[in-house]
Each structure stands twice: as structure tokens, then as C-alpha cells.
Amino acid sequence: MLSSQSPSALAISGLKKTYREGFIALKGIDLNVEAGDFFALLGPNGAGKSTTIGVICSLVAKTAGSVSVFGHDIDHDFAAAKRCIGVVPQEFNFNQFEKVLNIVVTQGGYYGLPRKEALVRAEKYLRLLDLWDKRNVVSRTLSGGMKRRLMIARALVHEPKLLILDEPTAGVDIELRRSMWDFLQQVNASGTTIILTTHYLEEAESLCRNIAIIDEGDIIANSSMKDLLGKLSQEVLVLDIVESLPPDFTLKGFDCNWVDAHCIEVSIDREQHVNSLFAALEAQQLQVKSLRNKANRLEEMFVSLLKNPSKQSDIDYPHHESAEASA
Amino acid sequence: MNLVSQWVAFKTIVYREIHRFMRIWVQTLVPPAITIALYFLIFGQLIGSRIGEMGGFDYMQFVAPGLIMMAVIQNSYANVVSSFFGQKFARSIEELLITPLPHYLILLGWVLGGDARGLLVGAIVTFVSLWFYDLSVVNWTLSIFVVISTSVLFSLGGFLNALFAESFDDISIVPTFIMQPLIYLGGVFYSIQLLPTFWQTVSLANPILYMINAFRYSILGSSDLESLGFSINSALFMIVGFIILLTTICLWSLNKGRGIRS
Structure with missing residues (x-):
């Protein structure tokens, strides 16, 4: 010690x-x-x-x-x-x-x-x-x-x-x-x-x-x-849904973005729980196939702190790594 | 860093420098031997036999000390300038600069590396010269002192050149446009007594003239210096003076980070 x-x-x-x-x-x-x-x-x-x-x-x-x-x-x-x-x-x-x-x-x-x-x-x-x-x-x-x-x-x-x-x-x-x-x-x-x-x-x-x-x-x-x-005020989760979703799909209590018929992005504030998200989805009888963060949490904080966020292009993100690895 | 660690670090630099030029011996040791052998053959043997005497000696005897010194000067300089600048260019010099090694040991290590190559090439060239004439040395102590101190001086010169060089052009400008003319006009191939008085006086400003003639004096027992009113001691003082001057400039530059720190 x-x-x-x-x-x-x-x-x-x-x-x-x-x-x-x-x-x-x-x-x-x-x-x-x-x-x-x-x-x-x-x-x-x-x-x-x-x-x-x-x-x-x-x-x-x-x-x-x-x-x-x-x-x-x-x-x-x-x-x-x-x-x-x-x-x-x-x-x-x-x-x-x-x-x-x-x-x-x-x-x-x-x-x-x-x-x-x-x-x-x-x-x-x-x-x-x-x-x-x-x-x-x-x-x-x-x-x-x-x-x-x-x-x-x-x-x-x-x-x-x-x-x-x-x-x-x-x-x-x-x-x-x-x-x-x-x-x-x-x-x-x-x-x-x-x-x-x-x-x-x-x-x-x-x-x-x-x-x-x-x-x-x-x-x-x-x-x-x-x-x-801990200072991150919001996270964006990407959800793959088993059922087909219409383009005007909304989820009560959440800021929701339709990506395609089986994929949505949901913003979750610090005060909100993932459980409540699942509850809202279940209320609409939707099953979640998979769930992931849209971006690395540190990446989101990093970008929010930079004086000139355009410089974020210098940073390599996990999804870029995946692309490199599969190339 | 204690003294034992400093000694180990210093030996590491010297070993690495010697290992470097020995590893590429085809580039570092063979070409000067061949070049100087050709000088002996063409200027000493073929043309020299028609020239007759120079400075009171057979032309081959006259030219041999100059050619040996030329090889020592060029190779001491070339070793340090190419090694140090090469490391600067590849940034591998940073390996050394981040260590606790004091600057004077870095300088000394490189200078000894340059000396090692200069003296080894000098020895090879001397050996080659034995094919063309019988070498006899009048003053061994003086000849060893002159050849070592000249080698140290030009190793320091190479270090300084590499320190300030920013491109490969910069490390070829000094040898090509300054050193080569000074060597060739420094009495390697001729006695400056052949020159008109004005050009004799101009030649006296060439420091390499004193080094070559001091070495020639140590081999033959006679040189242009005495006939021009200079003692051998004055040449030795000049060599030592230049060594002190260049060492001071190199250490000052290293301490200021010139050429190595942004």
C-alpha cells in the first residue's frame, strides 16, 4: 500500500x-x-x-x-x-x-x-x-x-x-x-x-x-x-425489436428515434431507468432482441467537453474498430 | 546516475557505434581502402614516378602521410555525422535523450566511435601503402598523437554538423564544399612551397595544412611548416585549441537542446 x-x-x-x-x-x-x-x-x-x-x-x-x-x-x-x-x-x-x-x-x-x-x-x-x-x-x-x-x-x-x-x-x-x-x-x-x-x-x-x-x-x-x-446526462440505446415498427412509432415517456422497421434509438436521461424502458416496450407488447449503447459513454462525454467538437473525427470509436476488424 | 552506471552507459554507446560501422564494413571500411589504393597507384606509382622529388622526398614517400591523414579525417567525420544524423532522422536518438545520461558522455561516446573508425581506416590505408613503399616512422609518439587528435577533432566536427543538420543535404554540404577543398588544398598532394607567395600565405589559413604537415613531419622528419617559419608545436597547439573550441560548442548546443529538442 x-x-x-x-x-x-x-x-x-x-x-x-x-x-x-x-x-x-x-x-x-x-x-x-x-x-x-x-x-x-x-x-x-x-x-x-x-x-x-x-x-x-x-x-x-x-x-x-x-x-x-x-x-x-x-x-x-x-x-x-x-x-x-x-x-x-x-x-x-x-x-x-x-x-x-x-x-x-x-x-x-x-x-x-x-x-x-x-x-x-x-x-x-x-x-x-x-x-x-x-x-x-x-x-x-x-x-x-x-x-x-x-x-x-x-x-x-x-x-x-x-x-x-x-x-x-x-x-x-x-x-x-x-x-x-x-x-x-x-x-x-x-x-x-x-x-x-x-x-x-x-x-x-x-x-x-x-x-x-x-x-x-x-x-x-x-x-x-x-x-x-457520472456527469453524463443522457445515453442513447439502440434496440433491435422482434416485431415490425411503423415510421411514426413513439414510446410514451421516452425520446425515441425510428431507424428502421426493427430498430429504434431511445434516449435515456440520468433520472430514468432501463427497467422503465422495458416496461414501456412490454406495454406495447414489443420484444427486445438485442440492446447496445449507440456510442461509448466516454466518447459522448469527450465530445460534449471539447471546445471544437468537429475535432472528434480524430478519435476512433468502437464501431469504427469493428469495421476495421471485419475488413 | 553513479559512476559505474555512467561507465556502463558510455561503453554501450561506444560499442553500439563500433558495432554499427563494423556491421556495414563493406560500406565503411572497404571503399576508403580501395580509393586510397587507387590514389597510391595513380598519383604515387604512375604519375609520381614522373614527378620526381617533392619537398625533398620521393613523391610516394611525400604523398603517403597526406593520404593516410585524408582517410582518417574523412572517416572520423563521416562516421559521426552519418550515425548521429541518421538517428536524429529516424528519431532513434530519442532512445538516448530520455535516459539520465549526461551530455558530455553522449558526446564522448560518439567521438570515440568516430575515432575508432577513423583510426581503423587509417590503419588499413597504412597497411595498403606498404604495398607501394617501405614505411619508416621518424617519431612514433608524435605521429600517434597527431593522428588521434586530428581524428577527435573531425569527429567533433561531424557531431556539430549532424546536430544542426535538418536534412541529408545539410550533412553533405560541409564535407563536399568545405572539407574536401581544404583537404585537397592542404598539402596532401603537393608542397605549398610550389605555390606563389600570395597563395602560400592564403594556404596558411587552412587548418588542415597544419595537421597534414605535422603528421608528415612525424613520419618523414621534415615538412612545409618549418620552411614557412612554424614549429610543429604550433600545429599541435592549434589542433588542441580547435578540439577545446568544438567540444565547448557541442556541449553548449547539447545543453541548450539545439537540434535535438523542439
Whole structure:
């Protein structure tokens, strides 16, 4: 159990970043991630997620503000701060001509791990991520999913206390994504704090306990996942009905939208219960064949919070995933 | 990061750099050996036999130290500039920049990698030269010092070039339009005493002239420098001075994040 006195895994205060060309990427954000948390940092493209991660890892120079990792300020105690961080970036950034095992062992070496120890750890993480059989393969020949897992193994080789994953499952098929979720949950359960950025809102909702949403360089929401989703005022359910329904079909007490003769969308307010919906349907002697949410709950909240909702097109929704998977 | 960890990390960079150029030895070690062998054959053997003496020596004896230094300079520079910029371009440099490694160790690791290739190619070229003439070295200590320090200097130059380069054009401009003319006009193939006084004076502004002549002096016991009123020590001070200057600029740039942090 972590002591209440232990420093935050990440404490960001008044962080600003203005790029040379004048673009303001961060407008003075504050963020706190507790040790042991599984934290989601969401936002549309260009919102400032990668800039924030870049500053934490010293790849981007901040304009103002302070960042500390487990109590180590990245300006004054940079070695200790960096030692705590493992990063899985958005883009593949390993040597494409190097063998898988060498990439992980070399990264261990950069952190001062003697070669023997680095080899042991590389084997451990490559096995856990199902890459051990590929250890002598040149990295550029790996599939996209394998490359993502290689970057996770590389980020873990020095066993950081804080693991930052910038869209780790982008372009990964659903089966593999789920196995990566299991792996990340194990890593988190072992005590590693995880910060995740993702375009898959279902992923954030499944994995993360706390969440911050960043938009146009500002943090627009920062709370527990439960609290954030609790603020949803309305959900839209899609119902497949056995009986045939006329286009002017209505359901007393509910906002109802006819989709086709066997499908309707029903909006349910926070105060309403699904039981009352079923009761209303039963009153009309209608049988429900299946029921599902029209959109991911987090997705609905996310879209409602954005200053410019048109940016939602940057986000991948579950129904898009299904389409990709069946293609 | 304690000293033991720093030592391990430093060894990792040097090992990776040496492993890189050894893995692609057909691109990194064979071409300079062939090029320099052709220089020996054409300029030293075929044309050189008709030239006669140069600077008081057989032309082959005169040209050999220059060709060895040319190979060391070009390969030290090329190794660092291509390796560092390649990593910058592929963003794999981020693997290193996110670690707690101090900047001076990153610089030192790359410079030693450049040195390793420069000196290995220098050794290969020296071995090739033995096919064409009998090498005898007047001052081993001086020759080793000059060749190592020159290699360090050009490795630093390659690092600086790669740090500020934003495209592959940027890493070919300096070697093609600056280094190559300075090397060729730095007395590799001729004694600058052959030049008119004005061009001799202009040549004195070329730092590579001092390096090549210092090395030639260490091999043959004589060079253009003394006849122009310069001691070998002045050449050595100049090399060391440039090393200090470039090291300072490289470290300052790294600390400021120039070329590596946005």
C-alpha cells in the first residue's frame, strides 16, 4: 500500500509551451498523477498530449512551469527524474536495422544496466510480450503490432516507476490490443504508475481509473473516470425489436428515434431507468432482441467537453474498430 | 546516475557505434581502402614516378602521410555525422535523450566511435601503402598523437554538423564544399612551397595544412611548416585549441537542446 506521504508520480504546475513559430501548444496546465494510478490523458490531435509527454521526457523544452516525477524536478534533478520514466512513443523510434534483442539490451545499457543483467531483463520482457522468438530478427521486418510491443519491452527494461504510453495500441488488431491491455494491467498491478494517451476511448474507459482531457492546450476535465462518466446526462440505446415498427412509432415517456422497421434509438436521461424502458416496450407488447449503447459513454462525454467538437473525427470509436476488424 | 552506471552507459554507446560501422564494413571500411589504393597507384606509382622529388622526398614517400591523414579525417567525420544524423532522422536518438545520461558522455561516446573508425581506416590505408613503399616512422609518439587528435577533432566536427543538420543535404554540404577543398588544398598532394607567395600565405589559413604537415613531419622528419617559419608545436597547439573550441560548442548546443529538442 502506498503511503499518503509518498510524492505524486507526476506533478505538473503551470506548464506552458510555445513553439518557435509561435504556436501555443500548452497554456499553463496543472496535472497531478498519484503513484500507482492508471491514468488516461485524452484529447484530439494537436491538443497538447504529445507536447506534454515530450516535456516530461525532456524531448521538448518547456516555456514555463514545473514538472516533477516522484518528487524529482526535471530541471534540477533530471537524472533521478529520468531514471523513473519509461516511454513508449507514438511513432516507431528504434533503429530499424538492429535486431530486437540488441535494441532492448542497448536501452538497458543506456540506463547503466550491466550487459548480463540487461540480457536477463530483455529476455523477461520479450517473453512476456511474446517477442522472444523474434529476438534475432531485424526490427524493420516485424509487424506493426510487434513493433509496438518491442517499444513496450524497451521502455520497461530499466523497470521504471512511471510508464508513459503514447497511443500504444494504434494500428493494433483487437485481439492483440486486448492482450496488451491485460499485460498493462499486470504492469500496473505490480506497482508501476501508467499514463496512457489513446484514441480508443473504450481502451481508456476499460483500463484507467483517473482521466484528464486536454483540448487546445488546456486541461478541460480532470477527475476519476467514475465521476466523469457520472456527469453524463443522457445515453442513447439502440434496440433491435422482434416485431415490425411503423415510421411514426413513439414510446410514451421516452425520446425515441425510428431507424428502421426493427430498430429504434431511445434516449435515456440520468433520472430514468432501463427497467422503465422495458416496461414501456412490454406495454406495447414489443420484444427486445438485442440492446447496445449507440456510442461509448466516454466518447459522448469527450465530445460534449471539447471546445471544437468537429475535432472528434480524430478519435476512433468502437464501431469504427469493428469495421476495421471485419475488413 | 553513479559512476559505474555512467561507465556502463558510455561503453554501450561506444560499442553500439563500433558495432554499427563494423556491421556495414563493406560500406565503411572497404571503399576508403580501395580509393586510397587507387590514389597510391595513380598519383604515387604512375604519375609520381614522373614527378620526381617533392619537398625533398620521393613523391610516394611525400604523398603517403597526406593520404593516410585524408582517410582518417574523412572517416572520423563521416562516421559521426552519418550515425548521429541518421538517428536524429529516424528519431532513434530519442532512445538516448530520455535516459539520465549526461551530455558530455553522449558526446564522448560518439567521438570515440568516430575515432575508432577513423583510426581503423587509417590503419588499413597504412597497411595498403606498404604495398607501394617501405614505411619508416621518424617519431612514433608524435605521429600517434597527431593522428588521434586530428581524428577527435573531425569527429567533433561531424557531431556539430549532424546536430544542426535538418536534412541529408545539410550533412553533405560541409564535407563536399568545405572539407574536401581544404583537404585537397592542404598539402596532401603537393608542397605549398610550389605555390606563389600570395597563395602560400592564403594556404596558411587552412587548418588542415597544419595537421597534414605535422603528421608528415612525424613520419618523414621534415615538412612545409618549418620552411614557412612554424614549429610543429604550433600545429599541435592549434589542433588542441580547435578540439577545446568544438567540444565547448557541442556541449553548449547539447545543453541548450539545439537540434535535438523542439
